[in-house]
Amino acid sequence: MFIPVTLSLLEGMVTTLKLFFLTLLFALPLGLVISFGSMSRFTPLRWLVQTVVWIIRGSPLMIQILIIFYGPGLIFGLPLLPRFTAALVAFAVNYACYFSEIYRGGIQSVPQGQYEAGQVLGMTKTQIFFKITLLQVVKRIVPPMGNEMITLVKDTSLVRVISVYELIWMGETYIKKGLIWPLFYTAVFYLILSGILTILLNQCEKKLDYFK
Amino acid sequence: MKKKLLALALALTMVLALTACGGSSGGSADNPPPADTSGNTEEPDDTSGSDQEAAGSDIAYIQGKGTLIVGMTDYAPMDYKEDGSDEWIGFDADMAKAFGESLGVEVQFLELADWDAKSMELDTKAIDAVWNGMTLTDDVKALMSTSIPYCLNSQVVVVNADVADQYQTAESLGELSFAVENGSAGAEQLDALNISYTAMQNQAAALMEVASGASDAAVIDLLMAGAMIGEGTSYPDLTYTVQLNDEEYGVGFRKGSDLVDAFNTWWNDMYAEGKVLEVAETYGVQEAVKGAMEG
Numbered sequence: 254m255f256i257p258v259t260l261s262l263l264e265g266m267v268t269t270l271k272l273f274f275l276t277l278l279f280a281l282p283l284g285l286v287i288s289f290g291s292m293s294r295f296t297p298l299r300w301l302v303q304t305v306v307w308i309i310r311g312s313p314l315m316i317q318i319l320i321i322f323y324g325p326g327l328i329f330g331l332p333l334l335p336r337f338t339a340a341l342v343a344f345a346v347n348y349a350c351y352f353s354e355i356y357r358g359g360i361q362s363v364p365q366g367q368y369e370a371g372q373v374l375g376m377t378k379t380q381i382f383f384k385i386t387l388l389q390v391v392k393r394i395v396p397p398m399g400n401e402m403i404t405l406v407k408d409t410s411l412v413r414v415i416s417v418y419e420l421i422w423m424g425e426t427y428i429k430k431g432l433i434w435p436l437f438y439t440a441v442f443y444l445i446l447s448g449i450l451t452i453l454l455n456q457c458e459k460k461l462d463y464f465k
Numbered sequence: 466m467k468k469k470l471l472a473l474a475l476a477l478t479m480v481l482a483l484t485a486c487g488g489s490s491g492g493s494a495d496n497p498p499p500a501d502t503s504g505n506t507e508e509p510d511d512t513s514g515s516d517q518e519a520a521g522s523d524i525a526y527i528q529g530k531g532t533l534i535v536g537m538t539d540y541a542p543m544d545y546k547e548d549g550s551d552e553w554i555g556f557d558a559d560m561a562k563a564f565g566e567s568l569g570v571e572v573q574f575l576e577l578a579d580w581d582a583k584s585m586e587l588d589t590k591a592i593d594a595v596w597n598g599m600t601l602t603d604d605v606k607a608l609m610s611t612s613i614p615y616c617l618n619s620q621v622v623v624v625n626a627d628v629a630d631q632y633q634t635a636e637s638l639g640e641l642s643f644a645v646e647n648g649s650a651g652a653e654q655l656d657a658l659n660i661s662y663t664a665m666q667n668q669a670a671a672l673m674e675v676a677s678g679a680s681d682a683a684v685i686d687l688l689m690a691g692a693m694i695g696e697g698t699s700y701p702d703l704t705y706t707v708q709l710n711d712e713e714y715g716v717g718f719r720k721g722s723d724l725v726d727a728f729n730t731w732w733n734d735m736y737a738e739g740k741v742l743e744v745a746e747t748y749g750v751q752e753a754v755k756g757a758m759e760g
Contacts, residue, residue, distance in 0.1 A: 257549065323582075326589025333591050416578045429539045429669040430548075431676070431699025 258427065258435045265423030266442055269409045272340060272419065273446075276405060279345035284352025291357055309350040315411050318343040322415045340412040348405060355397045359390035392461040399454040403447045523722040524568065527593055533565045534573045536586050537597035538667060541692040542748040544574070544597055556616075556748040560741070561596050567731050580667065581648050584608035587719050594724065595717035598686060600650040605717060610725045614713030615732060615741075617756040620651045621690050621705040623675055623683045629704045632682070638707065641681040644674035651684030654709040669693075676700055684709065688750060713757055 290302035309317070322339035325331040334342065363386050371381035413422040420443070424436035527533050537544045543557040553574045565572035575592055577583060583599075586592045587609055600618065601611055624632055624641070632638060635658060643662035645651045651671075655662050663680060665671045671683040672693065685693075687708065694703040718724045735741045736758055745751040 323585055323589050323591075326591065327585065333589055336591075413578050416576060418576075422578070426539060428673050429541075429545075429667075431673075433673060433677070 254432075258432075258438070261426075262420060262423050262435065262439060262442060265418060265420040265439075268337070268418060269406075269420045269442075270446075272337070272344060272409045272412065272417075273406060275341050276344040276348055276409075277402070279341070280348035280352055283345060283349035285356050287349055287353035288356035288360065291353060292360070306350045306353060309347055310354075314343065314347050314408060315414055317347060318411060318415055336415050336417050337412075340415060340417050344405075344408070344412075348401065351401055352398070355394050355401065356390065358397070359394040360386060362393060363389050392458075392463075395454060395458050395461065399450070402450055402454075406446050406450065407443055523593075523719060523724050524727060527570055527724070528568060531570050532573050533561075533568065533570050533594065534575055534592045535561045535594050535596045536575050536577050536583055536592035537595070538577055538580060540598055540668070540689060542688060542750060556745055556750050556754075557596050557598060559744050559747070560735075561594075563735070563740070563744075564728065564731060568727070580646070583717070587717065590719075593718070598688060598714050599717055600686075600712045601715040602650060602653065602712075605715075608720075609717040610720050610722055612716040612718070612725055612728045613732065614715050614757045615754065616688075616714040616750060617711065617753045617760070618714055619687045619711050620654045620684050620709040621687050622707045622709065623672065623685055623690060623694060623703050623705045624681065625675065626702055626704040629706050632706050635707055635709065638682070643682050643684065644671040644680035645684045646671055649684075650710075650712055651686075655684060658709075672700060672703065675703060688753060691749065 287302060287306065290298055291306060293299045293302070318340055321343045322333060322336065326333045333339070367385055368381055371385050376384070409419055410421040412419055413425075420439050421436070424439040427433070427435040537553075537557065539545055540555075542555055544553055544555040545558075546553060558574065561574075562572050575586075577586065577592075583592075583595045587595060595609065598616070598618065599605060599611075601614060605611060622632065622638060632641065638658065638660060641660075643655055643660060644665050645655060645662045646668045647664035647666065649668065651668075652662065652664065662684075663674065665674065668683075668685045668689055671680075671685060674680040675683045685705075687705070690705045692698070694700040694705065716728055718728070732741065741754060741758075742751050745754040
């Protein structure tokens with residue numbers, strides 16, 4: 254029983270991993286864009302972006318998944334997104350908002366003096382951002398980003414509300430056959446995944462140890 | 466774009482609020498005309514032309530995309546998978562495949578995460594039918610157009626076999642702690658008896674509660690009890706005692722869908738040919754089907 258259960262859980266794990274990596278792929282850059290919006294000097298834009306971040310961070314991700322999947326059909330009678338795509342959109346937007354605040358913290362933690370030094374050296378704004386600020390931002394945001402990523406690993410289990418068959422769903426199906434342990438066993442998969450992430454993030458931090 | 470999300474969220478809240486109170490009136494406005502004319506709905510109806518058109522095209526819609534998506538849950542003996550197999554089988558699953566064949570479309574099964582979401586899934590066309598031992602309650606009939614009753618069922622109380630003889634009457638149930646599927650027909654029965662309970666995600670989870678000792682008793686479908694508890698099943702130590710009601714199973718389609726008539730005609734033909742009972746016997750539900758069709 255142990256091997257067939259493991260195999261079927263691995264099947265769910267593939268969906269979980271796909272959602273995890275695709276969310277990172279879209280949310281990491283999108284988060285940076287949103288962080289620029291929330292730091293914009295153009296007040297209406299800043300206000301708008303901050304409101305959106307408040308809504309997305311302040312409402313349950315599960316509700317957002319339901320709205321993005323069922324919303325278009327219920328309100329406008331439009332055809333729905335495929336289930337996995339709807340889940341991915343919800344995750345990418347949600348995590349981009351969390352990431353944007355981490356980026357903002359990182360960017361604003363770089364002392365003003367460094368911008369001024371860059372300007373004295375005749376660098377353009379873009380050059381200062383990419384050659385001075387961003388390098389240090391990346392280093393400083395690794396720990397909080399690691400936090401979010403580990404949360405993301407476990408949050409992926411929410412997508413089963415719209416019948417995306419991920420790891421916990423696969424574990425739960427065994428309850429109908431009278432087995433409860435496969436559901437508990439799914440925790441091992443999450444532990445392994447977050448363990449690998451932790452090691453990678455530690456290495457990442459060491460590699461970024463170039464300036465103190 | 467982000468503002469649209471907010472608008473969407475607010476609009477959804479409003480829609481939910483509206484459907485909650487206006488569902489039945491909307492339904493009765495659409496449905497009676499076809500029923501009253503008692504024949505074809507061909508005669509021009511200038512008041513609700515677009516509604517009629519949308520409703521009339523459900524078969525065409527399904528044949529156009531070539532698939533009938535059936536929403537269901539894992540529920541032996543109606544829909545389940547054999548160990549190591551990926552194919553859905555069961556009385557409902559097999560009949561659904563045959564119905565799809567009669568329409569010339571492929572049947573896809575979609576396991577619903579949340580049985581409560583079934584009408585939302587139908588309305589948004591995420592699925593085309595709810596076909597999974599669905600009890601025809603007033604709630605269900607208000608939310609969707611349903612077929613003729615095709616199978617009988619009842620709600621039964623499940624307890625551990627060694628205490629079963631103490632709980633043979635409805636009056637004796639008051640002292641037990643219950644687990645039951647949220648919003649199910651079983652929950653309705655307990656509400657009627659004024660017994661409180663722990664609401665579970667599905668019937669299997671309710672059984673798990675009893676098996677683990679977390680609750681004393683569960684209320685589930687008789688057909689499911691027949692397949693899942695007792696000797697030779699996953700739950701050999703459980704048994705069922707009191708039968709709380711009698712009820713009927715039906716298939717649900719979108720409101721006003723022409724699939725309802727297509728299904729009813731097809732089912733009666735299949736029954737007359739003996740094919741329905743043939744499949745029913747495979748899964749041990751022939752008595753319940755006979756009861757609905759002849760009783």
